[in-house]
Amino acid sequence: MDCSYYAAGRCRSCTLLEIGYPQQLVSKQAVARDAVGPTAWEEPFRSAEAGFRNKAKMVVAGTVEAPSLGILDGAGLGVDLVGCPLHEAPVAAALPVLRELVTRARLTPYSVPERRGELKHVLVTASPAGELMVRFVLRSTEALPRLRKHLPWLRERLPHAVVVSANLLPQHAALTEGREEVPLTENQLLTMRMNDVDLLLRPGGFFQTNSAVAAGLYRTAAAWVDDAAPGSVTDLYCGVGGFALHLARPGREVVGVETSAEAVDGARLAARRRGSTARFEVGDATAAGDLGADLVVVNPPRRGIGALAPRLEASAARLVLYSSCNPSTLARDLAAMPSLRPVRAQLFDMFPQNHHAEVLVLLERSGV
Template identity: 30%
Template sequence: MKKNECFPMTADRLGADLEGICIHEGMPVFVPGLLPGEGADIKIVKAEKRYAFGRMESRPDPVSPDRREPDCASYPRCGGCTGRHMSYEATLAAKRQQVEDCFRRIAGIETEVLPILGMDSPCGYRNKTSLPAGGTAEHPVLGFYAPRSHAVIPAETCPNAMPPANDLAAAFLGWMKAFRVEPYHEETRRGLIRHLVIRVNRKGESMVTVVANGSTLPHQQELIDALVPLGTVSLWLNENRAVTNVILSEKFHLIYGRETFTGRLFDLEFELSPASFFQVNPVQTEKLYQTAVDYAELKPTDLLCDVYCGAGTITLTMARHCREAVGIEIVEPAVENAKRNAVLNGISNVSFQAGKAEELLPRMVNDGLRPDVICVDPPRKGLDPAVIRAMAQAAPERIVYVSCNPATLARDAGLLRDEGYQVLKVQPVDMFCWTSGVETVVLLSQT
């Protein structure tokens, strides 16, 4: 099989990115947009030794009953979603299958994966939208990067964005056009506007961060006048002159309004700064955290340890159900946010420690930390082996593992099995509708 060759193929199943997987002459071929049972002429765009990537050159025939007309003009050129050509129910089934496949293939664990918790209305759910700028001073655009590139695909509206994010983006783009504010160009490193980052809370307030290749913005008052009527209570300039793919630098300048605004989960409020991490889908986050609370089965006498606690959202949610909660987080500003959030919500039975989990948790366990329940919510790379060893040494009754990556989750579940912990429950949650991303909560208990 070689690049540019074309073959008729039929998709057997979906891959981890909701792409169709065809088997041609024994080799898997990954084809975006093709659904199981659909056939098409497939052109090979990249061929490796053990697999290949293809592109549909004809309309699918037959057409899957799960196929639907995408409801976004930028799809599929925009890299934000991978499943808008499918019914929502089909995306949920694919994500549940992905979790099940990872446990079986990676860890050799046969376990029931519960039906995924989806959204009643899977639109307008993202409370944070990051839009790269492109185009020219005369014709600037805001949008999203095309898959595997830095080409900006214009997006006038995003159906995933929580209101009023789309209106704010339109107002900002109008300001750029009116005053010919030049977008940044990576090739020449010239231009000013790199990204627009919009955070929205459930009250309709917004925190807007303009990421710029400079320390000031022209016509700042006009920008304030355009955004404030739409609910902006905090406007920041993030100065990022570095040659980097990282959106935000550490240099923030407050242009207007408050330094923070609040996000809400359940009856708790969380103070957010421009760099704070906060789950992007508040409706589904409550389902995710409620599942974690239910699985923890905390008693009033229990000690909880929350590892990778971020700004303390899970820690504070669980703290009201136990005697004491301890949070561990590597990002020091997040720890400071967590401490302020505890005060903001009147929760006094918590403490937070800043440091690397793989260094701090083993030291705390060696010093006598023996939690009844450990909750972990690691980054995509999963748990460091030192964390797993320390968890086993601490010997909690239950471990609640919250994961955004089914592959590393399954790997770690296998390692924890070797330490004497059995997987009892697996609950996927659809936090990122129309994408391939899936969050999962797993309960493990001592065997």
């Protein structure tokens, strides 16, 4: 992948950019093998080398007349990365328009060194169909009237921006967004169609960064689970229901558990629209009471499943499907579940040009 920002030394976020993509996969596969150990490994699921990110998290800096959307340098000043080649085409096309909106709507960029200003971040997510969710992270409500005034202009320039909202982050903190969301469009659901399953994403909800690879991850999970033919599935850390809705089948009981009530609401709506019998509950995945399903799915954040691992080890679950974005915590968690042995594994390269990758592992209880 060619990147003028990297070549000029303006951004070095892509730490593996100087390493050829085939060698990146070899290195990531080696790390994944060290974490999981010997098992039946499938070939890595490759990504496009550029244009794969379905979301942009852009720090806003500079001035009203000359705003930047990108990152901050060591002095806390803005580095404009509107032309970053990692983004999907709909996101890349939206960023120059959003930068122009900053000037048109007189949205004062937040200055980290001076701790003043209003607009902190612009967050953009694209669906596989090319629709957009656009979010403005503001310090206060002061700029909301100007945002609403210029919303018709924005939607004329970006007709596929079907979800627009403002997020309030008043404190000076190293956070991307705050807790309060102000809808600016009536619709606040972005449809992320994965394979034949419509997943519904709300502002602030989590979704995999690479749509094409995420679709492959869900297809593979469904195929492995169908081969194993469990009668019941519990999906922990279920989010908007990606795994649960892909695994649901007639005669198979599927329950998803997630701490975010908003994500659970979206998953329930998606299930109703699909006519799926999958059920979703709000709860702490690490403290889930019922681990008696034939198969338990875990898709935790980078910190892994921690205290849940010994509970799974002691449970009646015959199978565990673990989707991990951190080989270190994956290795730790597998060591805490010695009776659950890896029988299938595959690397899914969600993040070309850096060290991160997703690893899917199917575990089966020994002696069953």
